[in-house]
Amino acid sequence: MTGGLRGRLLAAFVLVAVPPVVLLTAAVTALLARSFAQSGDERLRGAIAAAFGQMDRQLRRSAAEVTAVAVEDLPQQRPDPRALTTLAQALGRNRALPALEIVDARDRVVSSRHWLAGFGLPEQDGLFPGDDTLRVERVNEGYGEAERLALMASRPSLLNGSPVLVRGGTFVDAEFLSELSELTGVRLALRDRVRRRWIAPPSSPLAAWTEPALAGAEARGEVMLGGTAFRFSAAPRHPDLWLVAALPRGELDRLTGLVRGVAFGLAAAALVGAALAAVLLSGRIARPVRELADQSRRVASGDLAAAVDATPGDEVGELARAFNAMTAELRTSRERLLQTERVAAWREMARRLAHELKNPLFPIQLSIETLRRAWNEPGGRERFAALFRESSDTVLEELQSLRRIIEEFSEFARMPRPELRPVDVGAIVEQVLALYQARAAGVRIEKDVAPEVGTVSADRALLARAVGNLVANALEAMPDGGTLRLRAAPAEGGVVLEVADTGPGLDEEQRTRLFTPYYTTKKGGTGLGLAIVQGIVSDHAGRIEVQSAPGEGTTFSLYLPRDPAAVVSSPPVRERSA
Structure with missing residues (x-):
């Protein structure tokens, strides 16, 4: 029972503590995962802002250098027309402008640092409508030409007295984006929506993104590229030119997994610690209840000396004090009951003994009175002689009956204490059946002794006598034949022996008085047989039960x-109706 109480306390702890901890851990993990995702998005937006800031700084520096070329450098130049092809190269190197060109009023290239082959040709730059700082410049590349995005500043000037336009700036190419990617720690690329191409480092996975959905003021989400999931954020430098920043989702997943593992590990450790505390606390809570249950079992087994240590100030202590008061009251009541039962038993025994003694004394009295009358009558000597033999036989017969009653009473009063030895229960059954086999004419005998019955610690002679008395009663209850059943089976901590008959059975009053000394339902019985059986069973710390009803036979069950x-005291005899 206390184990069940402790288990219920632990189960209550699990129901109360575990779900909130699990839910809280899951919520914290989800919150952290969301926070990491938001942090990743902030990191991507920060990288885009940093890239745009770097581009703006490059543009401002380029504008200042282009202004210096237009205002300071060109007006002082008086180049030979044959030296114009190298003019832009010299000026660009001096001003650290990778892209520099001089265009006349008819948009023809006068000189170019990055497109030497364009001398005298119309300018062929790609434009982004509404933003003249973004230009796709033709450049020399190997033995051919290519197009590269550049941030360009423009300033008017004079060359040899003729108006020209000076354009210069920095290329926004794979090298530029690689440097920014290393600086920000994210993958960066530019998407030219007009020309449907990417400007990205050679190893960038973003170049494999064929149709990015880029619109509005900002775009973000996730995309699968080359078998790898990326979280991206994008912002326009121009409606047709978007800067895209991306991070592999695996980094966020690994970080989230690490945090989740740590969180659940800490939660598990907390639960284990709390469970250990719950085990200790439940043990402390259940300990007085367990002690109370143990002492209750002692009381149930008949030991009314059981007591519980009462803890002051709590409900369990009040229960313990009530239990102790109850057992004290039970002890007092038992003493009163035993005293009352002793008096009642002696009165009943005296009444039965008086009845048994009165039966033979009355014929003795009549015989003596008859002899005295015959002796005192005139001429009655002959009649006295005739009556003497008959009366003396009656007196001797009744004296023999008195002697038998006294011997049975003496035997009942002097029941020997059992000498306990290991006794084979099956052998006892066989011994009793062999003894009463001759008296069982017309009675069918059924025997059922379980192999695992084994032995009990008992007095062999007394146990055989108890079983024999029950078998004798059963046979006497079936004068016209019937069935006698003997069964032996293991029970908790002992053995159960059953003797059953198919006789007329007993009513409730008979069952109640069945074990009272000198009470009998048989003609000529002394009423001591079952009282002796009860005494033997009680001396072996066992109990005897009877189950019977009129017309349904009787079954006696002995628990040994x-x-x-090891038994503190034996429980009382119990009678059960069928």
């Missing part, structure tokens, strides 16, 4: 512990 010395 395997070790009577």
